[in-house]
Amino acid sequence: MAETDIHPLQxxxxxxxxxxxxxxxxxxxLGDPARRLLETYSKISSDEIEKHVYAIGAASDKISADGxxxxxxxxxxLRPEFFELGYKLFRDEDTLQSxxxxxxxFDPSPPLSALDGKIDIIYxxxxxxxxGYEDQIRVCKRIVNLLKEKKDSVVxxxxxxxxxxxxxxxxxxxxxxxxxxxxxxxxxxxxxxxNLTESRWRMGHGAGMIRxxxx
Ligand SMILES: C[S@@+](CC[C@H](N)C(=O)[O-])C[C@H]1O[C@@H](n2cnc3c(N)ncnc32)[C@H](O)[C@@H]1O
Numbered sequence: 001m002a003e004t005d006i007h008p009l010q011x012x013x014x015x016x017x018x019x020x021x022x023x024x025x026x027x028x029x030l031g032d033p034a035r036r037l038l039e040t041y042s043k044i045s046s047d048e049i050e051k052h053v054y055a056i057g058a059a060s061d062k063i064s065a066d067g068x069x070x071x072x073x074x075x076x077x078l079r080p081e082f083f084e085l086g087y088k089l090f091r092d093e094d095t096l097q098s099x100x101x102x103x104x105x106f107d108p109s110p111p112l113s114a115l116d117g118k119i120d121i122i123y124x125x126x127x128x129x130x131x132g133y134e135d136q137i138r139v140c141k142r143i144v145n146l147l148k149e150k151k152d153s154v155v156x157x158x159x160x161x162x163x164x165x166x167x168x169x170x171x172x173x174x175x176x177x178x179x180x181x182x183x184x185x186x187x188x189x190x191x192x193x194x195n196l197t198e199s200r201w202r203m204g205h206g207a208g209m210i211r212x213x214x215x
Contacts, residue, residue: 041065042090052089059123060098061090073098074119076105076112105142106135112146119146124157132167133179133189140193149199161186161207 030038030049038044041061044052064070075083075098083100087093103112122143128136147153162168165185167177181189183205190201 037062037065038090042092044091059125060100061086061092061096063123064092064096064098069097070095071097071099074101074115075099076101076103078102078104105139108142112142116145117148120148120152121154121156122146124155126158126160128157129159129178129180131178132176135176136179136189137193137196140190141197144193144197144199155201159186 035046035049038049038052039046041064060070060073060075063073075086077083077100080100080102083102087096090096101111101115105112107113124139124143128139131139143155147155160180161182162180163182165180165182168180169177183203186205187203190203194200
């Protein structure tokens with residue numbers, strides 16, 4: 001297998017236990033769509049892929065690979081090293097023109113607030129689930145603020161859920177519990193968000209892979 005240039009960054013992220021998305025075994029679990037993306041978009045040969053890949057958010061790269069003009073895409077995260085990792089993972093630093101914003105979703109000031117009211121579609125995967133209920137409400141309100149005030153604005157995402165909705169203690173990390181939702185509780189939360197933001201939300205959902213979750 002060929003060497004790649006990701007490893008020093010992987011190590012610094014992996015050594016930080018706050019990074020919940022780090023998974024050093026992900027390479028062997030990649031599904032066909034992810035393999036195809038890396039082979040066709042990132043031009044990584046199939047025998048390099050397992051060594052090359054570790055788990056990080058990759059929405060911009062995937063959406064761009066699907067044909068969206070990348071200069072219209074914005075990505076935001078608390079931690080800038082994920083943007084750098086994304087470039088290295090997909091080898092698209094010279095071509096991807098997405099705008100990456102380092103910021104805390106709870107911070108109401110710029111740079112994130114400069115986008116208030118300007119976004120059509122928000123993709124927030126594995127994100128709400130990091131927080132307890134009150135903070136999930138705060139994040140959802142933030143999401144609503146970012147979206148254009150129009151009928152077709154859309155929020156997409158994927159979350160770990162639980163048939164028995166409720167707070168779950170964090171696996172590693174000191175303090176606050178995280179809220180797990182089922183369909184009903186998620187819908188109810190968005191009703192509350194709608195009331196708080198004077199907006200209305202129609203929810204569609206689909207259950208994906210069901211597997212034990214330990215975080
Ligand atoms: C579990 S990862 C999900 C990443 C990506 N969406 C995906 O599906 O792979 C959660 C991300 O949220 C970021 N994050 C955590 N707290 C945040 C906050 N307060 N503001 C912005 N980003 C935050 C973390 O740095 C991490 O990259």
